[in-house]
Amino acid sequence: MADLRVCIGDLHFKNPVTAASGCFGYGKEYEDFIDLGKLGAVFVKGTTGSNRKGNPYPRMVETSSGMLNSVGFQNKGIDYFISDIYPGIKQYNTHIIVNVSGSTIEEYVMVAEKLNDLEKIPAIELNISCPNVKEGGMVFGTHCPSAIKVTTAVRKAYHKTLIVKLSPNVTSIYEFARAVEGAGADAVSLINTLLGMAIDAEKQKPVLATVTGGLSGPAIKPVALRMVWEVYNAVKIPVIGIGGIMNATDAIEFMLAGATAVQIGTANFINPRVTVEVIKGIEDYLVEKDITDVKDIIGALKIPG
């Protein structure tokens, strides 16, 4: 049996396969389908300083090999998370990582500070890349000085593993990766959704109530792979690869491009068991290739010439 363990900063994952934020609820939505304890980690929903209603309906439209969503940060806020959600999920035998979202630096810091005290939350993922909120969110992720500012501020306030989630809606994503590495991030995760839109030609109207939304699913995989590879070559901290992973081969491709771990998002909607199937598939691949340690495939891409 191959060794599937990987490390993100000081944090040990039993395997590189995790569930992406916003696609896995708080984990319990999947309890009927899989044993959550098998996963490397679960990234739970974007959590903000206070209750957010999210965006108006329609919030979703299917596209070629993917979907656009404009859910926004529908959540009941960090205090509700601590009082009502955390007690129910802290017994999961996997790392629960909270995706921290906000509109202002103060909001990010406030949420991060409150998460310090939760024993079973070993890390946060700073979401500076959501395309679905008017102010904040992506602004921090597409303007390098802002990305540095928010990462620095949260780094000061938060004492455990800090992962920063990068936006693909920029020209040079590796510059942002380097910038947040310099500001104290322990790891980066990428990519968040790509900004897109859908139009109903019959009605001559946008399909989503917010006009634009975030594209996810296999449609974005080539872009995500390229970005993971660029970032892997630019920083020393671990990279978590995300974007259109539907099966083990996709996950392995991300690892070859340099990802230490992967997150699976949209695929869970179609196959709620995809995460555990990917773990098994990676294991089979390693055995077949006679590789004893999954860490040996991280960044192992062979580029001819």
Added chain:
Amino acid sequence: MKKYIHDFQIIANRRINTEYFVLSLANEKKLPEIKPGQFVQVRVDNAPNTFLRRPISVYDVNYEKNILYLLIQVVGEGTRTLSELKNGEKLNLIYPLGNSFSLPDSEKALLIGGGVGVAPLMFLGRWLTEQKKEPVFLLGFRNSELQVDIDRFRKLGEVYISTDDGGAGEKGLVTQHPVLHNDTLDISMVYACGPDVMMKAVALWAEKKNISCEASLENTMACGFGACLCCAQETVQGILLVCTDGPVFNTKELIWQI
């Protein structure tokens, strides 16, 4: 209720008319309890542009024979691909999903369906008869050609029909049907499933008559089990999810988005 992912086998694909067909699905495992109003998420294989699963209401269940029935209208690639399934082929479902209709106080209840919205009413009607209630159906279709399984509905209760062109039953919308305007109908509950405009009209009628009204909504869904928050519905209690809090809502709760 525990949710399952199972491969079912197609044991019949019955074409009803140019638009509708019924799939009969069998499973080796014993079917869990399924409630009227609940739906399944169907994975559509071999349809390149159909990425997400398709939500389809449970049309009927035969527990003795362990068969699940789906009534489907062909509207796009996903449903067209399903319409071409052959006996023996597999269909992967996540089920049972969503909440269910509630029991009326009165002996009789009115079940109003428009188009493919009649789908959940067969199973609801059967359940009502099992609960010693009397379902009365009012079913609306564009024309007589598109009527669905009227004989089967008749076995469960009285059936009234409306068609847009008057080819069968009364001409006009279901809400114009005389049965809604005669006061002998002694009911405390009306169930509605169909286009939003129809459900809204039924809800208004019910409100005027002081009758409770439950509607089954069809907001677009990505997951169907509460994980994506895409199927949001504005209600008096704030945003609720059609896939887990619904699809059945008391219309008093709804803030209609049309």
